[in-house]
Amino acid sequence: MSKQKYVVKIEAAEWEKALDKSFKKNVEKTKIDGFRPGKAPRDVYEKKVGKESLYMDAIDFVLPDAYSKLIKDNNLEPVANPNIDIKSISDDGVEVEFEVITKPEIKIKKYRNLGLKKPETKVEKEEVEKEIEELRSHYAEIIIKEDAIETGDTAVIDFEGFKDEVPFEGGKGENYPLQIGSKTFIPGFEEQLVGLKAGDEKDIKVTFPKDYPSEDLKGKEVTFKVKVNEVKTKSIPELNDDFYQDLGIEGVSSYDTLYDYVKNEITSRKEESNNQLYVDQILDEIAKNIDTEIPHEMIHDEIHFMLKQFEQNIMMQGVNLQQFMQITGKTEEQLHKEYEEPAKKRVMHALILNEIAKLEGIEVTEEEIETEIPVLALNYQIPVEEIKKLDGLKDAIKSDLKTRKIFNLLLENN
Template identity: 45%
Template sequence: MKVNWEKKENNQGVLTVEVPAENVESSIEKAYKKMRKDIEIPGFRKGRVPRKIIENRFGVEVFYEEAANFMLQEFYPKAIEESGIEPVAQPEIDVEELEAGKPFIFKATVTVKPEVELGEYKDLGITKTVKEVSDEDVDAEVKSMQEKNAELIVADENTEIAEGDTAVIDFEGYIGEEAFEGGKGENHPLVIGSKSFIPGFEEQLVGKKLGDELDVKVTFPKEYHAESLAGKEATFKVKINEVKTKKLPELNDEFAKDNNFDSLDELKKDVKEKLEQQAEEQGKREFEQAVIDKVTENAKVDIPEVMVDNRLEDMVKEMEQRLSSQGMNLETYLQFTGGDLETMKAELKPQAEKDVKTNLVIETVVENEGIEVTEEDFEDEIKKLAEMYKQEVDKIKEIFSMPGQKESIEDGIKRRKAVELLLENS
């Protein structure tokens, strides 16, 4: 096999491959064996027609397309490996020559991984900052715990609805004089201030009482998911069936004991320690992101559009998986948000471009620094995975030692080492 790689502009090039004539003959024979089962000629049993008979009847060219497929599957990957290029998309194939007894010549127009020109990636002058946890932060967290432990008490008919109360209501919405579909509910619990209803709805219930009936007038948002209602004025006829108020527990030692602490001081101490740990973790994440962002910003690279498109597709799939875990699909989500797939992709594209550039930059740091994975690194990673999946180490090792799997693990370790290097030298 002869291989020639000619680099062009815009991260593209042409790979010219010449496959020896003997491989052409063996591929035609493979094509014959695959195709003969579907060829019928009078006087022969189906699948038993000799190759010469088929060639005399239809010409040897009948096997060329299938033979070309066999050769492309075998020799394109070999040509890629020999030339040392890294394709990032499917090639455009142009068959130059295919004839029995002659070499098979094809050209592949290939988009390859771009070269990255790293800028400064050490001594960036970025420092980690950790937010100091104040007494006010602790009090706010304890207050949140108090709210979560609150009891809902059914109020009497003289209690006016206030922010934070729950109003149990019947409602029906009208556009003009006509009720609209999906605008009706009975005994619906609505937390005032939750902003779960149309803007302006909940505020009009404040000050009302049990048994009150009122008209609530609102305007649907222009980007409302139901096009028939978007931007329109509506009136909801509302009846208040029940009012529930929150009864907060007292913040004392009894409250602490109910939450498995001996005293309120101990509870606050624990809250502060956890908030400090969270602040430390957040500081680490923000520091790491700031360093990676700066290194990415300092680098220069011409990113092929196909890499951005591939990342966009991955992002959409990731969103579909998240929605599925919440019992929703992408189509329903888009209907609810009033968008469409192309609009969503346009919104995600800047992040996709950033992700692709960051990945390329980290890979280049790995190469520049000669970062390698030792057997000890791999063993440690296997142990972590075994612990994560609650499996035996040998079982995990067997799975991730398979071709392709081990390389993926090693790539992840290299990337992590590269990020650690950047952080240490920032």
């Protein structure tokens, strides 16, 4: 079973210490006639507000140590916070039931020679040419444009939304960089900016989607008062000797050498991506023969982790989760639902990888971890001594190296 219940009794001596800590915390914020704040004796305090008022904070003081001892004594590996039930509480002590959620046990029948076909790595001419154009765009100079907005330009705008001439919540922004054609805003908004210049103002009418989460806005026509502060565009460099020199890539001095370099880079990335896809297929195939119920707490935690990653990614583009939901018309509940199946899959894959590591005796040595640190420092352009100070660095490296070893084993044997 992945859920087990344990009853822990906090005895009188330990409980009394917790009650005393609770008293010292609570007496500071309790007004008692005849005493300065925090100076009333405990017996006076208990007469005024009752000893029971100390119980909840006292429980908070004793639970962490009680839970840690329970985990250690029973050699448990919890995967989520426990469910807690206070069975009894009095002056003599407290009895607590912990429902501990641990990793479910899985039995893997087969993980070698599964008979799957690995995706073939192909690179087309059009892919290389497209990446070269993207490389040119990356080295483009951003310039202020005096002419009218065109698709592909970035318009820096102030905007405020009105429904029935009344501003609505979440509909205002200042100096917002909107790339025209990105389809970031409500359908019809970006297109109406085309042709405007810096300094222009315009009332833009759009209709919110019928499935928009806000009852006040779904399917309703609104007006955005927009001012264009600035228009930016890209000046793309020519493919010439100056460009090849600016790239600073060893061996690249002409279009042909750039083409070969880019093709090799795409091939390497595709090979890595195909390996990941293939391992996912292998893990999916293994999972078909595993009949294990995953605790919903593990799935819930994974959904929150994935959403947190997603929010961090969109915030790098200047949009928070609330704005994203308003723009896309999605609710938090809908996002959770979208992530439920991917989260289940990720949790199951993690359980399979851990079990294979046990079966194969795959471990990561301290020497391997130390060897990886300078590589990470170089990749992230951080001094080795600085990167060593990061919390959880060695655990993260150990987990990554262990996963790589399991991936390689699966790739070599399938």
